[in-house]
Amino acid sequence: MSKAPPPSRKRLLNIQINGQWREDAVAPNMLLIDYLRDVAGLTGTKQGCDGGECGACTVLIDDQPRLACSTLAAQMEGRHVETVEGLAKGSRMSRLQQAFHEKLGTQCGFCTPGMIMAAEGLLRRNHDPDREEIKAALSGNLCRCTGYVKIIESVEAATASREVAQ
Amino acid sequence: MNLLPDFRFHRPETLEAAVQIKAATPDARFVAGGTDLLVNLRRGLGEPSDLIDLTAVADLAAIRRDGDALWLGAGVTLADLARHPDVVAGYPAVAEAALAVAGPTHRAAATLGGNLCQDTRCVFYNQSDWWRDGNGWCLKYKGDKCHVVVKSDRCYATYHGDVAPTLMVLDAEAVVAGPDRVRRVKIADLYRESGAEHLTLAAGEMLAAVVLPPPGGRRAAYAKARVRDSVDFPLAGVAVSLKRDGDVIADLRIAITGTNSAPLLIDTADLIGRSWDDSAAGDLALALRRKANVLRTTITGAKYRRRVMQAMARQLVGTLWDKG
DSSP states (O other): OOOOOOOOOOEEEEEEETTEEEEEEEOTTOBHHHIIIIISOOTTSOOSSSSSSSOTTEEEETTEEEEGGGSBGGGGTTOEEEOGGGTSBTTBOOHHHHHHHHTTOOSSOSSHHHHHHHHHHHHHHOSSOOHHHHHHHTTTOOOSSSOSHHHHHHHHHHHHHHHHHO | OOOOOOOEEEOOSSHHHHHHHHHHOTTOEEESSOTTHHHHHHTTOOOOSEEEEOTTOGGGGOEEEETTEEEEETTOBHHHHHHOHHHHHHOHHHHHHHHTSSOHHHHTTOBHHHHHTOOOBOTTTSSOHHHHHHTTOBTTBBOSOOSSSTTOSSOOOBOOOSHHHHHHHTTOEEEEEOSSOEEEEEGGGGBOSOTTSOBOOOTTOEEEEEEEOOOTTOEEEEEEEOSSSSSOOOSEEEEEEEEEETTEEEEEEEEEESSSSSOEEOOOGGGTTSOOSHHHHHHHHHHHHHHOOOOSOSSSOHHHHHHHHHHHHHHHHHHHHHHO
């Protein structure tokens, strides 16, 4: 006689991703990064150290940059999560993305989505950050290619273009 | 990293409900920001039957005036703590300590309660399953032998929280909620010097809030030494609060972290009523050496951590003394 399967522990999760509400059944032990990449199909968010040390998986949760690798999907009930895919309007890159492109803020590209989301969080609460504020905001994001100078210059360029746009 | 173990997930909306779930499931662990617990679980450090998520408990996330004291909910994130106007104005050292924790993405998630109750750390413990298995496990988890102090009967993993020592020198109290009662204890009494069971909370209890008494003319500051200026845990950390009365020390409290299995207050009774000079600094160094027990629990050598701890304490007291 075969045993009955154990009762499912999945919960229904209501979550807004890049402006769109979704409803998915998620297991209690599913991490936000796995939910974003494997369930929502948004693979722009990268899995780096996978232990909260490198910042590659940085996403915005209600406008605050946070680590998707050390957050449970089930904790995101009713929250608004934004990934790098949510920044471009159609084929038009956001100011930050454009600035990273033009100022060579990206090399291998693995840290870039996390860098851009951490910088996006900064620019939303501080329209005109100085160099030290940019460095502080990106201090949890590691990059093994650029040496950081080009990344900081990219964020500065995005700040300047924002001023012009206003 | 491993997959997370299988667990049941609870998301209570009140403190009472959270405490009741905990009382009914003794193996359950509380989770909020997840920056300590989830990372550890992914390294195979623990297999809780249940996780109780506290991020939906609105009461826990409040900072409010409580008479002339300041009430800090345990669910307040470190980012919110560091920028709250009442904290910045009345207790700048608490904001300073909160800002010294990890990086900005951690502080946006990590909570005050989680920071105070964070697990102890050790170079033989914060490793992968595979690594620890190859090393014969250790006394803190799954094993029966401490690799730091061989033949010891207790674990020497180190407490590396940044916020606790600052709260201790400001004489803060913890509000602890249990299934039957709510009690208050001094922050120092939340801890015991034992790496494997460093928290004194009973099985059904949780840390609900911290209450800061009025500063009463004390100036305080926190300093930490770390490998990189961002992200890292303290190799050693020192919090000092000082009240100067003319040319004498009217009140002096010092607490250290990153050195022992618990954050510890230093005995400063000999220094009260004296002026801050070389002889007082020498006596302080002696008191620090008596209390601190820095062992090889980090990659960085113990000798450096011991010396930098003493140097930071001397420098902080001097700075606060000069401010008057």
